[in-house]
Amino acid sequence: MIDKKGNIIKPDFIELTRYAKQFSGLTIEKENVLLSVKDEVAPLLGTVTDNFYDAMNDIPEAASYLEGRITGLKQTHLNWMNSVFTGPYNEEYTESMYDVGDIHVRVNLPVEFMSGGVTLICNELYKIIFELYGEDSVKTHNIISAINSALGFSLFVMQKSYNASVDEALNKFLLITGMSEALFAKLSSSFNATKP
Numbered sequence: 001m002i003d004k005k006g007n008i009i010k011p012d013f014i015e016l017t018r019y020a021k022q023f024s025g026l027t028i029e030k031e032n033v034l035l036s037v038k039d040e041v042a043p044l045l046g047t048v049t050d051n052f053y054d055a056m057n058d059i060p061e062a063a064s065y066l067e068g069r070i071t072g073l074k075q076t077h078l079n080w081m082n083s084v085f086t087g088p089y090n091e092e093y094t095e096s097m098y099d100v101g102d103i104h105v106r107v108n109l110p111v112e113f114m115s116g117g118v119t120l121i122c123n124e125l126y127k128i129i130f131e132l133y134g135e136d137s138v139k140t141h142n143i144i145s146a147i148n149s150a151l152g153f154s155l156f157v158m159q160k161s162y163n164a165s166v167d168e169a170l171n172k173f174l175l176i177t178g179m180s181e182a183l184f185a186k187l188s189s190s191f192n193a194t195k196p
């Protein structure tokens with residue numbers, strides 16, 4: 001994103017990692033749970049990806065973004081799904097999820113696609129976890145809790161890119177027009193929308 005002077009800036013990824021971990025409850029114990037099941041889960045992740053894109057294709061608002069791109073998207077998506085189980089959830093992972101969020105911003109994907117998409121992926125992942133470990137309720141609970149935190153973490157970071165794009169749009173407007181932030185805030189607060 002660009003700051004008020006037009007310089008390109010990136011967040012502090014160490015700090016963003018801490019922030020996102022606290023909100024998602026992602027602990028080292030949960031990372032280890034994900035790692036411990038990765039070999040058994042990995043062969044089933046292709047089905048999760050296929051089902052995710054089938055579901056996307058059934059949503060009229062989403063389908064148009066996928067035209068002609070499905071094969072490539074499935075591959076990058078599968079790579080990411082594997083990384084969910086391997087981690088590590090450090091500043092490099094955070095930066096890569098921030099960049100993935102940014103790519104979605106650049107192709108004008110609505111922000112709600114991020115939470116909707118993660119919800120659908122969680123549904124698919126929970127299905128395979130129940131198939132694999134359903135008879136051991138404690139293990140199943142621990143894995144699902146770890147997946148919930150890992151995907152919550154990823155979603156949190158992707159959404160930061162969307163926030164940054166809103167700030168960027170305002171900063172560009174101020175730079176192009178030469179308007180001060182104070183004047184913009186004054187005009188904005190004195191603007192009264194007409195009731196429908």
Ligand code: HEM
Pocket residue numbers: 056062063065066069073076077080100103104107109113114115116117118
């Ligand atoms: C919510 C979870 C999602 C994840 C984790 C995810 C993951 C990814 C990844 C890893 C990439 C590639 C980034 C790169 O090139 O480095 C990507 C690109 C993309 N994704 Fe997603 N995605 C998600 C949701 C969606 C949804 C819901 C749609 C649309 C229905 C979508 C459409 C796209 C498009 C159009 C691109 C850009 C393709 C291009 O390079 O032109 N994604 N996504």
